[in-house]
Amino acid sequence: MEKRLIIIGICLMGAGLSLKANAQVISAHPYTAVGAYSVKHRDAFSFETNQAALAGVKQPSAGIFSERKFFLKELNSYALALVAPIPGGGVGISADYYGFSAYNEGRAGLAYGRGLGSKASVGVQFSYCSRHAAGYKGLSAIGFGLSALLSITDKLTTGLRVENPVGGQFGGSPENKLPAVYSAGFGYEPSK
Numbered sequence: 213m214e215k216r217l218i219i220i221g222i223c224l225m226g227a228g229l230s231l232k233a234n235a236q237v238i239s240a241h242p243y244t245a246v247g248a249y250s251v252k253h254r255d256a257f258s259f260e261t262n263q264a265a266l267a268g269v270k271q272p273s274a275g276i277f278s279e280r281k282f283f284l285k286e287l288n289s290y291a292l293a294l295v296a297p298i299p300g301g302g303v304g305i306s307a308d309y310y311g312f313s314a315y316n317e318g319r320a321g322l323a324y325g326r327g328l329g330s331k332a333s334v335g336v337q338f339s340y341c342s343r344h345a346a347g348y349k350g351l352s353a354i355g356f357g358l359s360a361l362l363s364i365t366d367k368l369t370t371g372l373r374v375e376n377p378v379g380g381q382f383g384g385s386p387e388n389k390l391p392a393v394y395s396a397g398f399g400y401e402p403s404k
Contacts, residue, residue, distance in 0.1 A: 248361070249369045249399025256293040259304040259323050261397070262371045263335025264361040266325025269295050269302030285312050301326035301333075314346040325359075335359040337375075341390060343382060351382035355390045370398040 248254070248261035251268065256275030258265040274294045281287040288311060295304040304323040311317055323337035337357045344350040357375035364370060373396070379389035 249371055249397055250401060251363070251369065252401060252404070256295050256304075257291070257306075259295060259302075259325065259335065259337075260291075260293065260306060261395075262359045262361055262373050263304070263323040263337045263357065264325050264333040264359045264371060266295060266302035266304050266323060266335055267327040267333035267361070269297045269304075269325070272296040286315075288312055304337075316344050318342045318344075331363045333361045335361075341380070341382075349383070351388065353380035353382045353390050355380045357393075367401045368398065370396070372396045 248258040248265040250258075254265055254268055256273045257277065272295065275292070277289075277291040279287075279289045281289070288309070290309045292307045293304060294306075295302055302325050304321075304325075306319075306321045306323070308319045309316060319339050319341045321337050321339040323335060325333055325335035327333045335358070337359075339355040339357070340352065341355055342350060342352045355376045357373060359371065359373040361369060361371040373394070375393040375395075376390040377392050379392055382388040382390070
């Protein structure tokens with residue numbers, strides 16, 4: 213029984229653990245979160261989960277994501293990600309949109325990841341976030357995030373991400389802040 217609980221815990225952590233407060237997730241990360249913790253299976257969206265994954269970018273790539281949950285236009289979700297290697301690391305550009313004409317949220321981000329030797333990497337991201345509700349003035353805020361990845365062994369990688377720890381404010385209002393998001397996860401690759 214104890215062995216089963218350990219295996220279940222590892223599986224749950226493999227997809228990442230996050231603590232969120234009043235956050236609407238407007239990215240494709242539920243489908244691509246595992247790539248950030250893999251050396252072999254990273255894709256264009258991996259840095260959305262952990263920007264330090266950009267340190268491992270070997271070639272330019274792009275990704276497009278679209279979803280309409282329950283066939284409701286009110287739950288439209290779109291995402292775009294572009295990544296490219298640069299000397300010393302990698303850069304990523306992302307754009308996300310959630311909602312429809314009466315209410316929507318958007319985010320555009322610029323991220324950078326850099327390796328710190330062969331076992332560790334760090335990343336940073338700056339984001340421009342916006343909210344719009346019909347009949348009201350649109351609001352925007354600037355956010356940022358920091359992240360790190362550590363290869364414990366050749367097969368086990370772990371990471372930590374902190375986004376908006378001080379929380380940017382929409383329209384300068386203290387009641388309307390960007391949520392702080394703290395997430396951690398790990399990936400285990402048993403074989404090629």
